[in-house]
Amino acid sequence: MSDTKEEPRIGVFVCHCGHNIAGVVDVVSVAEMARDLPNVVFSTDEMFMCSDAGQVLIKEKVKEHNLNRVVVASCSPRMHEPTFRRVVEEVDVNRYLFDQVNLREHVSWCHTREPVKATEKAKDLVRMSVARAAKLENLPIKTVNVLPKTMVVGGGIAGLRSSLDIAERGFDVVLVEKDTQLGGNVAKWTHLFPSDESGAQVIGPLIAAVRKHKRIKIHLNSKVSDFDGYIGNFEVTIKNLSSEKETKVNIGTVIVSTGFEAFKPVGYYSYTKSPNIITLAELQEMPPAQMLIRPSDGKPVKKMVFIGCVGSREPGKIGHEHCSRHCCSATAKAAADLRDDVDESLVLYQDIRTYGKGHEEFHRLARQKHVIYSKFPTDAHPNVEVAADGDIRIRWFDVLAGSELEFHPDLVVLASAMIPPDDMAETAKMFSLTRSGDGFFNPEHIKLAPLTTHTAGVMIAGAAQAAKNASEAVIDASGAAAKAVGLMAQGEVEIESTVSHVISDLCSSCHTCVTACPYGAIIMDEEQTPPVAFVQEAKCKGCGTCAAACPSSAIVMYHSTDEQILTMVEAYLCTTPEPEGGGSA
């Protein structure tokens, strides 16, 4: 029914959306106007197009009038395009022969007090959509196979959990870790909140289970050196950092769990000016017996100070604007644990955010143990000075007491930010991932798709996505594993048909598109003489940058062709005015 070769037979359905659209736009006149447009054989208005009644109406009219194109003028296609695409497919109209006009978000809701002009705009938009619909082409629905193997990049707590989850569901895992041992940051931490276990105690059993699982192949001291292919069919090269030996593997999905790095706060609070000023991460990595021994002279620590938000929550400072989320709770835990062995312990803070399950409880425990919490102003951080004899003097303004205070601690612990590892840019480039202001990877959607990315088949988990604590990283890890398993269990996945295509006869072999493509989806087909550009469809995301860049107009961007775009511009600007308008022709 929806053969593109046929003469277009367009049906137009204008939605009232109750009062949402019809309260401003004269929907009846819009539908009437549409009836007289070229190729339109049916046009009507209806209360709710997305309702069952509306959907049934579309299906009935498609059959009754033998429609092969459908235009629905209603809400944003970002909301209901999938709904209507499904509806038309149920009556054998290809999903790419549907077009939607946004009369609600883009017209009635933003031009509430101008009904006449809003109606005029609505008519223009419908005319544009009808013109586009006539030029739309039937596109095939394509699928590719998904290889039943996942590569997990990063063997910290998130990577370990993902690997084990996937292996336990019967799929193979290749785990790549750049360090010489598994466990990441968690393995190094002594006081892991909220339990009373050390990081090593928590992660030990997980490492053991991963090590002995026969479906998991571990590459230690290794990095991914090449990454090619597309969802379901990636070709990966893993390089051993010492031997430089390269291993090639074919995999179906990827989980990037490359974690974070503890910020070294050079320039903050006299860090590096005294061996007795350390970060919380450095404290955690010390053997417990050494924690309360002053690094400078080996004398016992009797007075200690923790300072919060070091390199975090700094408005205007790129990469340091975010809250690092783990530090308030980690500080409370360490301060409470060490309190019994020192005379005085202070926590200087801007705000306290112990938001997780059980976290507030040990924050309270720290206070009960007489760890002294003192709030300093956001715009006047404590001043830490190291005297010539090594004495550390801290002065700050206590907001709640309203007075200047001074303290001479044996040890200063800076709760420093979580920042991306130094090879983050390299990893981003390798997997075509984007990064947000905090430097961590962007998810596909911050609320609705936090574990998938814009590179189909590549998931992110743990602190690679944002600063977070170990429990949260594990939640991510299981989620990302479920995403990977979902793809592999189905065995095949639908890929977008809205990809670009090179007309080889027109290609002048200039390579412009090859360099323009952000995904490396275009390669030169060397079997042709001269070699011409060729789009690997499964890698193409449909941005159309190549089509815009091609100097020979040899690239067609399916569903967004030059003609499909320009016909809309023409329909808007080059219509003859309606006779009753009375203006110049």
Next chain:
Amino acid sequence: MTTEPTETTNENEEWEPRIVAYCCNWCSYAGADLAGTSRIQYPTNARILRVNCTGRLSPEFILAALDMGADGVLVSGCHPGDCHYTSGNLKARARWAMMETAIEQAGVDPRRVRLQWASASEAQLFADGVREITEQVKELGPIRSEWK
């Protein structure tokens, strides 16, 4: 409703510019959606065309719109560094300077075209962009007089 307006056509009545607005699907089109959802009011003059990415837009699309009689053209995409397709908006920006020179040489005031970045959450920024180009183009008058 039976409204049949007489508001547009009389030449001496207030002239309303016609503006073609190319918006990328992921940021600015969604920003325009949010402007609607937030009931932010802005001039009715722009007609939004959805493209996947501003990187899709070769200068021809802007030139063709002006040639067909658009009094102004707005291109609105994701912020640099925030492109759904990694870098399409940067390519759009790189082409923009060339395109501005081209229209200037053709005698068209480059103030008729506007390249802006508005994310999916920046509804007000999007609406302000439409308002600014509409007012700008109103000052410049209809495009017909300008082509050489």
